Amino acid sequence: PKGAEIDIRSIVVGDHTLSVLEIWGAEYQEQDALLVKPESRSLLESLCERERVSMAVIGTIDGCGKIVLIDSAAMEHAKINGLPPPTPVEDLELEKVLGDMPQKTFEFKRVSLVSEPLDIAPGVTIMDALKRVLSLPSICSKRFLTTKVDRCVTGLVAQQQTVGPLQLPLADVAVIAQTYTDLTGGACAIGEQPAKGLLNPKAMARLAVGEALTNLVWAKVSSLSDVKASGNWMYAAKLDGEGADMYDAAVALADCMIQLGIAIDGGKDSLSMAAQCDGEVVKAPGNLVISAYVTCPDITLTVTPDLKLGNDGVLLHIDLGKGKRRLGGSALAQAFDQIGNDCPDIDDVPYLKKAFEAVQELLSQRLISAGHDISDGGLIVSVLEMAFAGNCGVKLNIDSEDSGLLQALFAEELGLLLEVHLKDLSVVKQKLEAGGISANVIGQVTASPDIELVVDGRLHLKEKTSDLRDIWEETSFQLEGLQRLKSCVRLEKEGLKHRTSPSWSLSFTPKFTDEKLLTASSKPKVAIIREEGSNGDREMAAAFYAAGFEPWDITMSDLLAGKSSLEEYRGIAFVGGFSYADVLDSAKGWAASIRFNQPLIQQFQNFYNRPDTFSLGVCNGCQLMALLGWVPGSDVGSSLGSGGDMSQPRFIHNESGRFECRFTSVSIGTSPAIMFKGMEGSTLGIWSAHGEGRAFFPDENVLASVVNSNLAPVRYCDDANNITEVYPFNPNGSPLGIAALCSPDGRHLAMMPHPERCFMMWQYPWYPKEWQLEKCGPSPWLRMFQNAREWCL
Structure with a gap:
């Protein structure tokens, strides 16, 4: 160990009454310590100044082998008062801490487990069991979690939590791209089986790994041997029995x-x-969470659980339990307030490995259209989830193999479900058999949204997919009612019963940018402007770059310091994010930093008035452009016109009362907007992620003028492509479905949704197969940026 001298008073604090102990012992959550070379200090300081990040040099490595903590304030006080210098606050020999330490010895006591067989009344029907199981928080829809977080930020998200035409939260694996210009990336999946740990900690650990891999398998990975994992252990290890259980699991x-x-x-x-x-000990059940991650050679080969083939689809079951049907620790047991005594397990680990590799080979050859793992809830729940996501039906024909009806359907033995095309069935089975894997046909996919279940030749269930999905969604909607406006929750809940796949249509064919424009030696420059708290700058730069621009990263501190000027740019883009954490409402702090700085506001207005410039504001940038009065413009009614700020349209809190992230449908109408040239008449999906996106028009005359002048080029629409104000199709409650505003000359455009996060098809979470577009190709939204490039010629 080298050692260093550190001055406690060099640490940046907001409260100067803090004691030395409070500063030194505080567990800072948002601070980093860096070791830099002395010659790099000025570079680091300049970067921190540009990004408005506080930093301080707190000490130097001196090779003394100790951490010497000094208090320069105490030393200065002693010097002024003629006192002897104080001893260091801390003088710690690092060898005592980082050297060879004696190993700890733990003594665990085992506690014998007492369990009872599962006891469910013989009269319980499949529907009775499903009503209970589908309502469990561990099984039910996770909509209450997924719509309130940003699932598209960075534009590198190739697979997030939701899948299918209705975007249900059923994805098995998360996939991110490594870059905007290639198809390599990474995948991550999670496995945990806490209830099984109550019966058999060893099986719980194996099943956690197995679940992570049966989730990860649906992304094409570089190799199973490349998979690494994070293991998070949660145990009351000091209690009798718990430490021993954790040791066994490890x-x-x-x-x-x-x-x-x-x-x-x-x-x-x-x-x-x-x-x-x-007076009593309350403990959490022991648990292990496995987070597996690995590199992906092709992110477009990822398969999702939503059934896609209609009447041409066949369901295959790969049984990793090899015929065993143990119900212990299952969701069914929990639904009847029991645990059981017979715990599922992975009895043949090499077979799991072979199955993983066989499915990976099928992915490479694009022979699987949908796939899902079997874990919580068992076989029946996994099949239902696939039907829910695909908004279709299934005819299941299952052989219980004398295991019992409930065991055949609800046992949580690991397994894989594959949807394959009828014409590919024999090829798929041959390839699986060649890999030593057995797969059984258990059902037929149907375009009609009905679930039919036959077990051992007897019909046990015949229900509408939507009715079963309503049961699965009910718990989530109850939780949603605690988080957002109840009327919005009711609208989404009732509307889901009648949802269909969005009927999007395009008035043009997306194409990559001409190679000549991409390789030109001189390109029009566009300033990607960001403020403290912005987070959408990289995807915005990537979208403009893909259209043939030369994007420049410009911070507001660059402009305020005079290090950059807007005079040299043809276009500017105000990016999305949370400038100043939205503490003054969205974009108000950002707008104030411009409007209340006379040289800066003049520079922006000069740019705005130049006839050879254009601007784009997305999300937070859209809110900013409204507050600057750039849209719809002074001639229509804005802060720059006669009505002043009181007439300026702006964007306020969503009607639901909270942040909303959805892949929503929009319609592009006729308008003067230069960026939508040739896109009119199209309806398509786009990422939307904001908490304050509701267009507000203080002056009804301004709204009328905007509509009559076609200055609202993008509107939210429903599944039938009708412009709507109905939630959740309209995620914020904007009047007349308004999602964007432009200036009368079409050069300045502000929109709340994020085209820069879906300018490639692999960024689309779902699209109709009728589009016949390749996932590795450009999306319709690239045309926006290409239009701007063409306008600059």
Whole structure:
């Protein structure tokens, strides 16, 4: 260990009354320590100044082998008062901390487990069981979690939580792209089986790995041997039985991963999962969460659970439990307030490895149209989820193999479900058999949205897909009612019953930008302007670059310091994000930094008035352009016109009362907007992610003028392409479905949705197969940026 001298008073604090101990011992959550060469100090300081990040040099490496903590304030006080210099606050020899430490010894006591067989009344029907199981928080829709977080930021998200035409939260694997210009990326999937740990900690650990892999398998990965994982342990390890259980689970986990050829390279331990409450010990069940991650050679080969083939689809079941149907620790057991005694497990780890590799080969050859893992809820729940996501039906014909009806349907033995085309069935089965994998046909996909279940030749269930989906969604909607406006929750809940696939249509064919424009030695320059808290700058730069522009990263601090000028740019783009954390409402802090700085506002107005310039504002940038009065413009009614700020249209809090992230439908109408030339008449999907996107017109005359002058080029629409104000098709409640505003001359455009986050088809979470577009190709939204490039010629 080298050692260093650190001055406690060099650390930046907001409260100067903090003691030395408080500063030194505080667990800062948002601070980083960097080790830099002395010659790099000025570079780091300039970067921090540009990004408005506070930094301080707090010490130097001196080779003393100790951490010497000094208090320069105390030293200065002693000097002024003629006192001897104080001793260091801390003088710690690093060898004592980082050297060879004696190993700790733990002594665990085992506690024998007492369990009872599952006891469910013989009269319980499949529908009775499904009503209970589908309502469990662990099984039900996770809509209450997914719509309130930004799932598209960076524009590198190739697979997020939602899938299918209705965008239901059922994705098995997360996939991100490495770059905007290639198809390589990375995949991540999670596995956890806490209820199984109550019965068999060893099986729980193996199943957690198995679930992570049966989720990960739907993304094409470089190799199973490349898979690494993070293991997060949560146990009350000091209590009798718990530490021993965790040890057993850890040994089982290691043995399983060695057989699979994968490894854990990090993780976190929470080993104090117990507390005293009213004289008794309350503990959390022991748990292990496996987060597996790996590189992807082609992100477009990812398969999602939504059924896609209609009457041409066949369902295949790969049974990783090899015929065993153990119900212990299952969702069915939980639904009847039991645990059971017979725990599922991975009895043949090499078979799991072979199945993973066989499915990966099928992905490479694009022979699988949909896939899903079997875990929580068992076979029946997994099949239903695939039908829910595809908004279609299934005819299931299952052989219980004398295991019992409930066991055949609800046992949570690991497995894989594959939808393949009828014409490919024999080829797929042959390839699986060649890999040593057995697969059984268990059903036929149907275009009609009905679920039919036959077990051992007897009909046990015949229900509408939407009715079963309503049960699955009910718990989520109840939780939603606690988070957003209840009337909005009711609208979405009732509307979901009648949803159809969006009937999008294009008035043009998307194409890549001409190579001559991309390789030109001189390109029009566009300033990608961001403020403190912006987060959409990189995807905006990528979209403009893909259209043949030369994008420049410009911060507001660059403009304020005079390090950059708008005079040299043909276009500017105000990006999305949360400038100044939206504490003054969206974009108000950003607008104030421009409007209340006379030289800066003059520079922006000069740019706005130049006839050879254009501007685009998205999300936070859209809100900014409204507050600057750039849209719809002084001639129509804005802060720059006679009505002043009181007449300026702006964007306010969503009607639902919270942030909304959705892949929503919009219609592009006739308008003067230069960026929508040739796109009129198209209806298509686009990412929308904002908390304050509702267009507000203080002056009704301005709204009328905007509509009559066609200055609202983008409107939210429903599945039938009708412009709408109905939630959730209109995610914020904007009047007349207004999603964008432009200036009368069409040069300045502000829109709340994010075209820059979906300018490639792999960024689209779903699109109709009638479009016949390749996932590796450009999306319709690239045309926007190409139009701007063409206008600059």
